[in-house]
Amino acid sequence: MNQQQTADIPDTLIAQLDVAENIPAMRKLRIRSYELLGLTPDATVVDVGCGAGRAVAEMDEQGARAVGIDPAERMINLATERWPGADFRVADAYELPFVDAAVHGYRADKVYHALDDPARAIGEARRVLSPGGRIVLVGQDWDTFLIDADDPALTRTIVHARADMISAPRIVRRLRHLLQEAGFADVTVEVHAAVSTGATMLPVLADIAAKVQSVGAISEAQAKSWVAEQEERARDDRLFFALPMFITAATRP
Structure with missing residues (x-):
């Protein structure tokens, strides 16, 4: 979703985000992001693109004064519902x-x-940010989804076609440079892999195939066959989906 767009958020996206948040590797990633922020009691921290607000609630639990920002009013309403008392605002x-x-x-x-x-x-x-304040950016490179499949060429087509539908699919490769250009100091980059081997990520894989089919990058038959294979892999405990996640952090001088 482009930050300039506040169109209705589909239920399927909310469901996918909820699934992702509960994956153990993603929980560890959130905790690491809080460590890199250097949260201290009563420190004000903004969570940009806060979605349904879990990170805001978790940072509040650590004593910070977190503010969740999202351009989608539906997400802010949902976050307020789930975490009453937390500070959520519509903004981009x-x-x-x-x-x-x-x-x-x-x-x-x-x-x-x-x-x-x-x-x-x-x-x-x-x-x-105040002097000495910390910025922490978490994200994935959309060209590096690692998915085991019988047809690697088709899988590459699907992954790259999905990446081409994103505004900045490879932005994690540029963040270090952009932060340096903006005058930030102590820039670091970490890579953490989130690995899924069960049926949890099947809705995400099906959504990727459907979106790629919708722009004509693959046929309906190819999409159905690819998703059916992933479903079979999940049943046989052979599914493998790895997502390298990058955390780029820096200090404002």
């Missing part, structure tokens, strides 16, 4: 509702690939 990554140097931490998880101008968002992050 380009115009954060803070004065200069107002926050101690800035976090964005699986957001920057959906932005049409990531450099502008980083500039806005620098504006709202």
